[in-house]
Each structure stands twice: as structure tokens, then as C-alpha cells.
Amino acid sequence: MLPTVIGKLAMMREVLVDDIQQVWEWENDPDMGLYLNADPGKRMSMDEVRRRFQQYRTDPTSGLFIICTLDKLSIGMLGFDRLYRDIGTCRLFIGIGPERYRGRGYGTDGLRLVLRYFFRDMGVHKVQLSVYDFNTRAMASYRKCGFDVESVRRNIAYVNGGWCDSIEMAVTLDRFAELEPVWEAEWAQAGTEGGTLEASGSQRFSPPA
Numbered sequence: 001m002l003p004t005v006i007g008k009l010a011m012m013r014e015v016l017v018d019d020i021q022q023v024w025e026w027e028n029d030p031d032m033g034l035y036l037n038a039d040p041g042k043r044m045s046m047d048e049v050r051r052r053f054q055q056y057r058t059d060p061t062s063g064l065f066i067i068c069t070l071d072k073l074s075i076g077m078l079g080f081d082r083l084y085r086d087i088g089t090c091r092l093f094i095g096i097g098p099e100r101y102r103g104r105g106y107g108t109d110g111l112r113l114v115l116r117y118f119f120r121d122m123g124v125h126k127v128q129l130s131v132y133d134f135n136t137r138a139m140a141s142y143r144k145c146g147f148d149v150e151s152v153r154r155n156i157a158y159v160n161g162g163w164c165d166s167i168e169m170a171v172t173l174d175r176f177a178e179l180e181p182v183w184e185a186e187w188a189q190a191g192t193e194g195g196t197l198e199a200s201g202s203q204r205f206s207p208p209a
């Protein structure tokens with residue numbers, strides 16, 4: 001089971017069965033299709049969303065966090081897969097659904113919280129992701145979370161009349177360890193200390209040890 005963690009803007013919690021309809025809507029949103037798959041026309045069936053939900057709940061190498069505001073409004077998702085404890089790596093994707101919640105720091109805060117979970121609690125030493133070169137906001141957010149470019153896959157997709165590249169980015173445990181004190185200070189200032197709720201819906205609040 002994934003923890004529920006609270007930052008200065010975002011609360012991250014495990015996906016619940018009640019989220020399936022919302023996840024389906026995000027998966028079929030043209031903007032999300034563009035940013036996540038370089039394909040605004042990409043569609044995902046409800047059966048596939050349900051299949052993935054089951055996988056997230058049963059396969060420990062993958063999972064899905066729902067990104068919420070501090071007053072528990074669901075605004076996006078952060079998924080991961082290939083979490084291999086023996087080699088200590090995993091891959092993730094992130095997407096905030098409503099445009100009005102993008103560019104306001106929720107994704108960056110949520111991503112930092114989940115990075116701390118991977119590095120501190122899951123023994124991961126490197127987290128990887130891919131981003132299309134036209135997605136400058138996402139790349140800026142990833143850099144704010146410590147990610148650096150590792151490689152570029154050229155002309156990976158044809159979108160909006162031109163070829164785009166896939167930028168492969170990663171953040172290591174060493175880099176995380178440098179940045180974490182700054183993030184912790186921000187969470188402390190916000191009064192949440194990046195704390196963990198024992199379970200979704202619980203009112204109990206316990207800051208990390």
C-alpha cells in the first residue's frame with residue numbers, strides 16, 4: 001500500500017476504486033495525450049484503466065498516486081513502474097489534469113514527495129522518466145526536482161507538424177540527498193514537514209522520523 005504524504009501544496013495518496021472514472025477522463029484528455037504520449041488523439045478504454053488499476057494494486061513494481069490539493073481535491077496522477085529493488089531503479093510519469101492547476105507548483109511539490117518515498121523508503125538509487133522536448137514546463141519542473149538529462153532519442157514522434165525528441169532524464173540518490181534538506185525546510189515552513197498520514201482518509205498526522 002502506498003503512503004499518503006503531504007507537502008506545502010500537494011497531498012499524494014494511493015489511487016482508490018472511486019478514482020477510476022476520473023483517471024479514465026485524464027487518460028482520454030487531449031492535453032494529457034499530447035504531453036504524455038505526443039498524441040492528442042490517444043484514447044484508453046475503461047477496461048484498460050480498470051486492468052491497470054488492478055495491476056497497480058497487486059504488482060509491487062508499479063503503482064499510482066493521486067495528486068490532491070491540501071483540501072483533498074483530486075487534480076492529477078503520478079504513476080510508476082519497473083520499480084526493481086534489486087537494481088534500485090524505477091520510472092515514473094506525472095500529469096495534472098485541469099489546466100488551471102498546472103504551472104502553480106502542485107506537480108513539483110507532489111513529485112518531490114514521491115521522490116522522497118522512493119529514495120528513503122523503497123531503497124531506490126535512481127529515478128528515470130521521459131519527456132518530449134516541446135514540454136518546457138515539465139522539464140523545468142523536473143530540474144527543480146533534481147533531474148538531469150541523460151540522453152536524447154531523436155525524432156521519436158511527429159506532432160503539430162514537426163518531429164520531436166524524447167528527452168531521457170534521471171535523478172540519483174546523491175542528488176536527492178543534496179536537495180532534500182531544502183525541500184524539508186519548505187515543508188516545515190508550510191507546517192506539514194512532508195508528513196505521512198497512516199492511511200487514506202485518516203486524520204492522524206505523523207511527521208517522518
Ligand SMILES: CC(C)(COP(=O)(O)OP(=O)(O)OC[C@H]1O[C@@H](n2cnc3c(N)ncnc32)[C@H](O)[C@@H]1OP(=O)(O)O)[C@@H](O)C(=O)NCCC(=O)NCCS
Binds near residue numbers: 076104105
Ligand atoms: C509537468 C507538470 C507535472 C509540472 O508541474 P507543475 O506543478 O505544473 O510545475 P511548476 O508550477 O512547479 O512549474 C515548474 C517550472 O516550469 C516553468 N513554467 C511554469 N509554467 C510554464 C509554462 N506555461 N511554460 C513553460 N514553463 C513554465 C517555471 O519555470 C516553473 O518554475 P517556477 O515556478 O519556479 O518559475 C504539470 O505542469 C503537468 O502535469 N502538466 C501537464 C502534463 C505533463 O506535461 N506531464 C508531464 C509529461 S512528461
